[in-house]
Amino acid sequence: MEKKKILVLGGGFGGVFAAKSLEKLGRDKVEVELVNGNNYFVFQPLLPEVAASSIHSADAVVPLRQLLRRIQVRQAEVMGIDFEKKNVIVVQGARRVPIDLPYDELIIALGTGVDLDRFPGLPEHALTMKDLADAHRLRTHVIGCLETADVTDEPDVKRQLLSFVVVGGGFSGVETIAEMRELVTRALRYYPNIEDGDVRMTLIEYADRILPTFPADLAAYATRRLRMSGIDVLTGIGTKSATGTAVELTNGTIIPTSTIVATIGNGPHRLVATLGLDLHWARIKTDRYMRVPGHEGVWALGDAALIPLVEDPGENPADYATQTAQFAVREGQQLAANIIANLDGKALKPFAYTSKGSLASLGMSKAVADVYGIKLSGTLAWLLWRGFYLSFLPGFTSKLRVGVNWLVNSVMPPNIVQIQSTPPATRYNHYRKGDRVFEPGMLIDGFYTVIKGRFRLTIDNPETGEHFEKVFGPGEHFGERVLLRSALRTGLVVAQEEGVLLFIAQKDFTRFARAFPFLDNYFKDYIDRTFGGADKAFAPGSTNHKAELERLP
């Protein structure tokens, strides 16, 4: 009998455990392949520790090939699924040729995505905590803030750099701010010009209390603990909008900050959103056996799926499997058993599981735990937390790596190495009324186009007394001088109302302009038309552009 081809999309807890169980239960009947965008499994609960540099980035993850020795692992991007033809289309590596992966049974285990669109400015300016790159980015960002705060002479800039905001008081938000607090506290001795009192940490939760999945008394303990370590815990307040320099709350409070972490806004996975499947609460509706109704041979599990625990589920979240690792692991095992049962013509079993409890780390060797109905807090809970996650971490190698990390880190100064990465070439920036986009004396480092709102440019020449001003609206642009030469801004640009700008970095803008010879003329005309005689300091042709041209063979 030819083996059935089973394709698993997604390498999180659900996908990995489904694949492992399938291989174990049906080695002779099925051929399993797992497709994932990264070549590693992310141990989500340890991401805040990566952000706090308690453990190395690479140690909070496990290579999928090491975890799934007898299963074909394919690092690829899923472009689409043809449910009719039972075919998944992927692209892999640098050669962008779509490849067909036919399947007999398909398991969708893609998890969820982040959707912050309801909060103006949050998609543009907030960091998230979904994957390893996020955790790494947050760590780098926090250390960068300390580096600049230590040497800046501007009190406003220093205040903003030392203010850290986390939006969302769930499990992930609480652990993230607790770990950030610990990192900053431990790192401060290397930053002689920063006092502990200069640092401000804020946790914002829309509900009346943090940690909604925990009993109220444990949540209260956690709140006290966080406050004791110097974190402002704001509950019953929502987040309204964000910019590159501040976050605005629903009560009108404005908190200056360069660091906003959003742990809210679960949306469907980017691909799941386009599949035309029946979604509810951004999750794929399945039956109690984890089959996707109306699509033969398609199954879903984990955070991506809405799996009923009862016969007639309603709008009560308790009617469905919760989105935790514990559930995903059991779902994977049950789903594998169901697929094999199905192949064998046996009866499927509905998914059933009761949570064994929850744990949340509060930093500084404290935690809260609610396990098998027993409530714990403090150091004992923290030891339980570490022990539990170490045991839960798949693979001996990973356990050893994380264990060694924890040991080394406990006797060592914090690792404040900042491995920088290049910011994106084009990005959207959100501004509130009155925000400065740039001011005289700043380096010209990019080009701006107005997407939304109005922005006023003012140029004053202190020597000649000349004054120039112009308001830019959607579709208009400023900062063309970036093309002409590297120099300092002479103008001040201020948002006249809430607005969005598209920023294009100097190097990329110069290259782009060069792709279109006619743009050169366009800019010459535009500059004449817009500024008249106000700014005569334009040099003909861009030095950067020229330098690049000359360098080329």
Next chain:
Amino acid sequence: MEKKKILVLGGGFGGVFAAKSLEKLGRDKVEVELVNGNNYFVFQPLLPEVAASSIHSADAVVPLRQLLRRIQVRQAEVMGIDFEKKNVIVVQGARRVPIDLPYDELIIALGTGVDLDRFPGLPEHALTMKDLADAHRLRTHVIGCLETADVTDEPDVKRQLLSFVVVGGGFSGVETIAEMRELVTRALRYYPNIEDGDVRMTLIEYADRILPTFPADLAAYATRRLRMSGIDVLTGIGTKSATGTAVELTNGTIIPTSTIVATIGNGPHRLVATLGLDLHWARIKTDRYMRVPGHEGVWALGDAALIPLVEDPGENPADYATQTAQFAVREGQQLAANIIANLDGKALKPFAYTSKGSLASLGMSKAVADVYGIKLSGTLAWLLWRGFYLSFLPGFTSKLRVGVNWLVNSVMPPNIVQIQSTPPATRYNHYRKGDRVFEPGMLIDGFYTVIKGRFRLTIDNPETGEHFEKVFGPGEHFGERVLLRSALRTGLVVAQEEGVLLFIAQKDFTRFARAFPFLDNYFKDYIDRTFGGADKAFAPGSTNHKAELERLP
């Protein structure tokens, strides 16, 4: 007496040891500040080990603040130096405002840069091994090649992905290819579809032998060792040019490869090149006391400086201090002593030092060593190599971290976690005659402008039998359909001669085009004019563009 302000530019061996010694010798007389682009010191000799994932990225470096406890460390980018006013201009953090740092004495310890311009295609396609980001990039790239090679069905693509080329047979090139070989060998058991015989590793050295600074017999031993581990060592052959898919040698040989590492082409540091100082062999000429002639209060050391060891130095490299860590450390100490002597009105001492020897790791627990005139090779040399670098690594924490890494790594499977990063939005690609830029069926993922050469586009419609072709020259562009919708290429583009294309990634190109409403019309006209009726499959407006617009507030 007011303390003299001493500014050190650069946090490598030279800068760090100069700063440390100054603080020790002249605590009451001088105030030292060290400026570096990164907040860490890079232990260069361990970079190949990072590339091979034997040690964690963050463990091959030491935070400068931990290394220099009593010295102000400033993470900033140096924009320029005003030698007249004794002022250094820097930019730090996200606020791009130039800041003045006045000095009494200035130490230039910026090291060297990479200059590959003599080799067409190498600047665009070769990875380098200068800093931590390079090592990290190489590691990620190699693992990415294994991932795709394991799952591709195209033999040519597989061959290219499994061919690794290192240009330059010096110390860095030898250690890099040896470590890459070890990583691939150890990782292969996780890639079931790759045989060891599929892997090709090539080291290319222009001179007659590798490791020119070592005695000939040790170099011969190293060559044998590398060959035994399956590395082609080609000597007496130069590199002519490179593309994204191959490297061409001076003897006409073409080696298909996706991975080219260049360890050749030392040039001046980007900033040093613009200072108007007297350079020779891309290094700043100093006197025997490490003063820069003609510039009061300016000193230079380390790889950036050309320090004479004799009274009348000529064109013999042996007349000058060599560019190694050993020398840089002694230079730093001597320079510090000279600055203090100068302040005290005492006589300066000329720099003098004799190398204690060299060590090079060959992977697989083998090395060559030439220490105090004693020549060693094999495992003993390798143990010496490890011991020496561990002792040389500054700071107890770093020693412990690297030691733990080595221990853990020796008992563990290799860490094949691939932490991906976004490729740059705009990049130059070099092509040889006959190279395919893209072909029908590939995903449209960017836009191309011809910088140099001619490229032929052919579109054949198998259904209608229609045929279209056009040759594009400098200033012309193709791939506009990227703006219109996400789809597959219908055309084939082939380089008609050696050429260069500027590539702009889809997302950024779409955003850019949107910055200029008139570009929309331009493209509509252009497409009509260029293609006539050959390709009717254009949809009006870009879906990506629209989706982005709709998403915005």
